Amino acid sequence: MANRVVVDPITRIEGHLRIEVVPKNGYIKNAFSSTQMWRGIEVILQGRDPDDAWMFTQRICGVCTTVHAIASVRSVENALQLEIPYNAQMVRNLIIAAHALHDHIVHFYHLSALDWVDVVSALKADPHKAAKIAESYQNWKLNGAPIFKAVQDKLKKFVESGQLGPFANGYWGHPAMKLPPEVNLIAVTHYLQALDYQRKADQAIAILGGKNPHIQNLAVGGVSTAINPDNEATLNMERLYYIKQLLEEVREFVHNCYVPDVIAIAAFYKEWLKYGRGVDNYLAVPDLPQDTKGETFDIYGGTIFGGDLSTVKPIRSFNDPYFRDNVVENITHSWYRGDWTRHPWDEETVPNYTGMPGGYVNENGKYSWTKAPRFKKDGTHVPMQVGPLAQILVSYALGHKLTRKYVDSALEQLKSVLSLLGESSDGVDINALQSTPGRHLARALRAQVLSDLALKQWEQLVDNVGRGDLEIYNPPSYPAGEVKGVGFHEAPRGTLSHWVVIENGKIKNYQAVVPSTWNSSPMDDKGQHGPYEASLIGNPIAEPEKPLEVLRTVHSFDPCIACAVHMVDPEDGSEITKVKVL
Template sequence: MAKRVVVDPITRIEGHLRIEVLPENGYIKDAYSSAQMWRGIEIILQGREPDDAWMFTQRICGVCTTVHAIASVRSVENALNLEVPYNAQMIRNIIIAAHALHDHIVHFYHLSALDWVDVVSALKADPHKTAKLAESISDWKLNGASVFKAVQEKLKKFVESGQLGPFANGYWGHPAMKLPPEVNLLAVTHYLQALDYQRKADMAIAILGGKNPHIQNLAVGGVSTAVNPDHEATLNMERLYYIKQLLEEVREFVHKVYVPDVIAICALYKEWLQYGRGVDNYLAVPDLPQDTKGEVFDLPGGTIFGGDLSTVKPIKRFGDPYFVENVRECIAHSWYKGDWTRHPWEEETVPYYTGFKPDGTVDEKGKYSWAKAPRFKRGNEYVPMQVGPLAQVLVGYALGHELTRKYVDRALSTLSSLAGVKVDVDALQSTPGRHLARAIRAQVISDLAIKQWEQLVDNIGRGDLEIYNPPSYPAGEIRGCGFHEAPRGTLSHWCVIENGKIKNYQCVVPSTWNVSPRDTKGQMGPYEASLIGNPIADPERPLEVLRTIHSFDPCLACAVHVIDPKGEEIVKVKVL
């Protein structure tokens, strides 16, 4: 019997994830995804003011901060049927776009590129050949032989010192690594440049949000970012034009560096376009609202089933019954009391840790993860859904979204030329395809970020300075669902408010959809399903497992939160 391979923890992600696979004849036969932390935010929020929920929920994670704040205020606004002033929508949209750009750049270069790039091999590269290669791909201003040589010298000092710093503990020399030295040097150089450009996106967030991480400018009903084009202490024209400059610089990096790099790596690892598909039901929600009611959006949403783009069905607005009525979560294999499948408004969160089998492996018939198993209704059944940039790109492409179609077609044409084979949209449903979809989404958002900025400035120029519509809570019970297409995919917050206080609160987050354990019917979640059939050249160094899992950009801090296995309090933090 083949020995199970346990990767615990998966590194270069946010939070603590355990992956267990069963290799057979060089391929993965079975897989289990286990979230190793528990989130108690839902319990903390019970009995609190709905206006304060966003301040708590954005502290679910130190990376995905703005996304939980946005989803939370939208949840309460949905319960109240509260309109949000146009300026507030545009300010939120710019923050959303800047956060997504920061997140996607960091994910590819600093969290997952090292699964494909052999850093040490870059020492063998010829900087002049690297420059020639770079110029054939892009006219990026920081591609040049002198730049590549300087990076190579810096890298050489790292290696000779025996301290690789951020490049330590990589699978250097692994048989699955196949990039030429010049491509490796190109990628390492852009890795370092990306550090500066992700920072520029963060600066735009901080200017609008007051600080970053954990923005301070949201409110149920709008934002607290005072707008006055002529006052030095408010969001004025000087600050607005600085934000535009930052967004334009990040946009240039995305178009001229990020996208070409991902296409090149996809072409050089073209055999991987057949691996990692897994769950091919897709869910995305619309975002970047263009009106005060949340009925018109710049990014479309919808569902696709069975990987068939012709099945696409749109999600059209905040509170759309097609989304709100069809989400369920199952705890059959999750460490919570009971064995139910319920709508988020009807859920409870009662931790019940049972651990692993005596040999340390997953109990296939029992509970094995702190993550719940979200499902979406298709016909008369509830099925797993993959969420993330791939889902949004496929839904956008299927719905005819202009920018998405433009950049998908352009990327696939370039990829086909470099790979020497025809690559179509279906190939995006793969491990490298997720990276390409994320880069394409960054392209789309980098363009739309400038559009949101222009719309905000135009509206201010017409004399509209409104930013806030105060909420008023009625007696009795109301329910709300707030969704947001976060960098990692569909995020939804569900609140039940009774007499102005939170009665129940549930967060169904992107990584919960994807990290999902099996459900009552034994249906695998996306992480698990995506690993089946993947190659694994060396079980002692399971690089291929990391490649596919990293392609989802896991955030376990969002999917769960931390508790001692015995249920004992670890630390008490006083807030608000």
């Protein structure tokens, strides 16, 4: 098929994702997102004990293990209207926050930064000049000419050996790369430092969860993390203070390195603030519950339509019908039997793979394993973008104090860096976040908020234990007949919900509507593109043979793996090259 550029699989992600775009006159005219792998966890769960579901759902993904465990236990608890002890909520909240901090750091530095950073260019940098530049926009303790020189020497050895290690096979020298060598050196240095700080967040999860990935401490009704300040075999004060130390170190990195780095890259690529908006309906759910019933939260949730923050409508609790009643999924273009739009509780999961006749997406047929989640608005079903951008916009619109503080501060910092670069800051406001670099900044800001809130959850847990409350578990009881529940969680990649139907104490139906399903969805029965597809349309593409710009925007969503890229000659449809990319 003529006029198709195929990137399959998209690399530096979890899972197998194929993106097809139609280029015209240097821009993308149309785009299609096709997920290429099916797991079938929903089918595996049918007939099983609801208490065990969270152990299975963690295996949906090798990265997002914790988040599926959380959403799963919440779905069963919601069906039973089961209250969760305060200590258990705080332990869960600490795991949620630490996991998100780990995930956000890894996403920017290790999965996405290399779309913007020319690693090989860093060899040309002056380490002393790099130190002055870094000092101008951030206050990070591990900057300085000697540190930058050491990293440059290490990178030089990689290049001279012919083995670039993790930096092999990138689009180095691509015309869309525009950072000065010194800024590239700063970014490569922080890439390496970030490896240590994401590990600190992982350590906190492992202490609380027993292991990571695939935590072991959850239970329907609470946690199995025994708490006793005076017992060496439990979560005691020594372990709690070590967790606090780890979270404080991660917070310092997020505030003083991560956020300023994202702001600097957004400034150097200011023109990208007008690309990648796509679907501007946003969905987020509240999280970090502050009570036993899940009615008050430290993170806000809601919807925004048309990118207009004044349309914000909150989602207030785990039982809020606004969320529960308005989520549906469509399978018109998905490899499942039938052609329907249904609420998750009423869905079936019957695979029906028909392939891609001709080897390319047929926009009139089925082309993805992903369903198309939609949200009911005024009697119609509309696509929604989920993720840190959605959560930051919703929280800002609802007046979340920490979010407003850090968003306003970041926008002022962005204007300041633009001024240093001699660039205008016209149009740099909250709406600038609705873009490809804006998603990265929103994710960094979410990490900033969570790094503060993580320490708050820690203080609340320690204070409560100090008052003598050591309760961690409320045992569930399953009634005869049928009950339904939904458990949601604002995961690092966005709104995650698990929907369960329980009959006589066994799982009758189970559906997981995950963030990357919302974002990677194919078209629906009305021809509405999902967020990945819509965000690519109108983007530049300088060299179809090296579609770096496609990677930039898709990666900004943090799709939830890696190997090779196939590219298609837009003139005659033939494969012109096959390269491995980072």
